[in-house]
Amino acid sequence: MSAREISRLVVPNRGQSVWLVLLSASAMAFLAVFALALSVTSAQLARNWSAALAQTATVRISAPPEEIEAQTAIVLEVLRTTPGIAEANVMAPAEQAALLEAWLGPDLPFDALPLPRLIEVTETEEGPDRQGLRLRLAAEAPGAVFDDHTRWRRPLAEAAGRLRAFALVSLALIGGVTAAIIVLASSAALASNGQVIRVLRLVGARDRFIALAFVRRISSRAFIGAAAGTALGMLALRALPEAGGNVHLLSGLGFSGAGWLLPLAIPPLAMVLAWAASMATAFKVLREVT
Amino acid sequence: MIAFEDVAHDYGGGPLFREVSVRLEPGSFHFLTGPSGAGKSTFLKLCYGELLPSFGIVRLMDRDVRTLSRDALAETRERIGVVHQDCQFLDHLSVEQNVGLPLTATGRPLREADLSDLLGWVGLGEQAEALPPTLSGGERQRAALARAIIAAPNVLLADEPTGNLDWEMSQRLMMLMIELNRMGTAVLIATHDLQLIRFAKAQVNARVMRIAGRRLQIAGADL
Numbered sequence: 001m002s003a004r005e006i007s008r009l010v011v012p013n014r015g016q017s018v019w020l021v022l023l024s025a026s027a028m029a030f031l032a033v034f035a036l037a038l039s040v041t042s043a044q045l046a047r048n049w050s051a052a053l054a055q056t057a058t059v060r061i062s063a064p065p066e067e068i069e070a071q072t073a074i075v076l077e078v079l080r081t082t083p084g085i086a087e088a089n090v091m092a093p094a095e096q097a098a099l100l101e102a103w104l105g106p107d108l109p110f111d112a113l114p115l116p117r118l119i120e121v122t123e124t125e126e127g128p129d130r131q132g133l134r135l136r137l138a139a140e141a142p143g144a145v146f147d148d149h150t151r152w153r154r155p156l157a158e159a160a161g162r163l164r165a166f167a168l169v170s171l172a173l174i175g176g177v178t179a180a181i182i183v184l185a186s187s188a189a190l191a192s193n194g195q196v197i198r199v200l201r202l203v204g205a206r207d208r209f210i211a212l213a214f215v216r217r218i219s220s221r222a223f224i225g226a227a228a229g230t231a232l233g234m235l236a237l238r239a240l241p242e243a244g245g246n247v248h249l250l251s252g253l254g255f256s257g258a259g260w261l262l263p264l265a266i267p268p269l270a271m272v273l274a275w276a277a278s279m280a281t282a283f284k285v286l287r288e289v290t
Numbered sequence: 291m292i293a294f295e296d297v298a299h300d301y302g303g304g305p306l307f308r309e310v311s312v313r314l315e316p317g318s319f320h321f322l323t324g325p326s327g328a329g330k331s332t333f334l335k336l337c338y339g340e341l342l343p344s345f346g347i348v349r350l351m352d353r354d355v356r357t358l359s360r361d362a363l364a365e366t367r368e369r370i371g372v373v374h375q376d377c378q379f380l381d382h383l384s385v386e387q388n389v390g391l392p393l394t395a396t397g398r399p400l401r402e403a404d405l406s407d408l409l410g411w412v413g414l415g416e417q418a419e420a421l422p423p424t425l426s427g428g429e430r431q432r433a434a435l436a437r438a439i440i441a442a443p444n445v446l447l448a449d450e451p452t453g454n455l456d457w458e459m460s461q462r463l464m465m466l467m468i469e470l471n472r473m474g475t476a477v478l479i480a481t482h483d484l485q486l487i488r489f490a491k492a493q494v495n496a497r498v499m500r501i502a503g504r505r506l507q508i509a510g511a512d513l
Binding site: 002005006007009010012013195196199200201202203204205206207209286287290 | 366387
């Protein structure tokens with residue numbers, strides 16, 4: 001029998017620390033999958049929102065009914081002659097109604113409402129001189145307001161950034177709590193196997209051999225627990241409602257494509273964390289044994 | 291091999307013994323006697339570095355035990371076999387796995403044939419696969435002896451090895467240790483069994499040390 005084989009056998013396969021490591025690694029990996037998904041999704045959301053709102057703008061024209069067509073024509077002409085504007089289209093009443101339907105419901109008499117005229121503007125990569133455009137519009141079409149979506153874009157991007165930060169902090173906390181639990185479990189395992197340590201020291205075993213016997217047991221349990229927790233977390237994410245092609249915070253939480261490989265890093269990371277935490281604990285405890 | 295130079299040991303309530311100077315030479319045979327609580331087990335623990343002396347110097351394999359690192363102490367213990375009265379086995383491992391521990395746990399090769407021969411020598415060939423809790427007292431002591439000597443130590447230390455055995459089994463175990471001594475291993479046995487000491491002295495040139503009055507004395511020939 002080799003040293004490696006006996007190393008796997010010298011620590012009895014019993015005790016509460018085994019279950020403590022298995023269950024805690026499983027629970028923490030489950031949470032880590034969600035934190036990771038939140039991080040990835042919030043980053044994706046920020047990108048999507050920025051992409052959707054960047055290089056687009058809206059001109060809103062509020063004017064008496066008899067002037068609305070004239071002002072619309074003036075605004076379109078101003079936009080057509082402004083450098084940095086790629087395209088400008090008047091939004092059709094049906095499109096406007098569809099936008100409002102989400103907020104006000106489907107049966108409202110949109111025709112009777114004094115809705116402003118909306119013009120969708122697509123900017124070139126360089127974009128227009130926004131301040132100059134605002135001044136021209138104010139001078140030539142007093143009812144027109146140029147909205148470049150900045151007031152929407154900034155809080156959305158900030159919110160997504162904060163969500164991502166929360167997710168990363170959560171991941172760090174999960175790692176810290178896991179390490180703390182592994183340290184406790186390692187201490188408990190070493191304390192409850194004092195006879196094993198005494199016998200091994202008596203026969204001349206080095207601290208590294210004794211520590212590895214415990215560390216292998218604990219880190220393999222952490223890997224198995226984390227693998228189970230990760231699998232459960234991934235299944236739970238798959239069970240969330242489909243986003244239908246759009247990423248939203250609730251329905252779109254999860255991964256896409258190769259992103260599903262990301263959670264597979266959790267079990268090996270849990271094992272490495274358990275290895276480091278239990279090794280440090282084992283050496284600390286062993287120093288007190290002659 | 292093992293040398294005490296003016297050694298004293300104190301657990302905090304005054305010295306258990308003091309001014310102890312003795313050398314265990316290669317191939318020697320020593321008994322250590324004394325009343326219960328005199329410090330026989332403490333003396334043995336000092337001999338393999340489980341305890342450090344409160345005063346004086348203990349040399350293991352010619353090195354001051356205080357200067358040994360943890361790994362160096364473990365390396366020294368590879369050359370010192372210890373038999374405890376309570377044997378100290380890993381109860382979830384078989385007898386042969388326990389006996390092989392001094393080699394396997396230190397990364398040295400263990401030949402199955404040598405292990406079988408050794409178990410046969412101590413009369414445990416049939417119990418190789420058994421778990422220690424299923425063994426009788428005598429079998430446990432012989433298994434402990436086998437474990438202590440499998441790595442061919444320079445010194446064998448035994449703490450009351452026959453304490454729980456009947457006379458016949460005690461004689462058998464003693465003969466094993468005498469045979470080992472004849473092969474060159476230094477032996478130190480802590481015991482208060484004077485009948486056993488007389489039996490051994492009839493077989494081998496053994497010196498008897500006694501801890502009494504907090505001093506180590508070399509006993510006379512009146513045993």
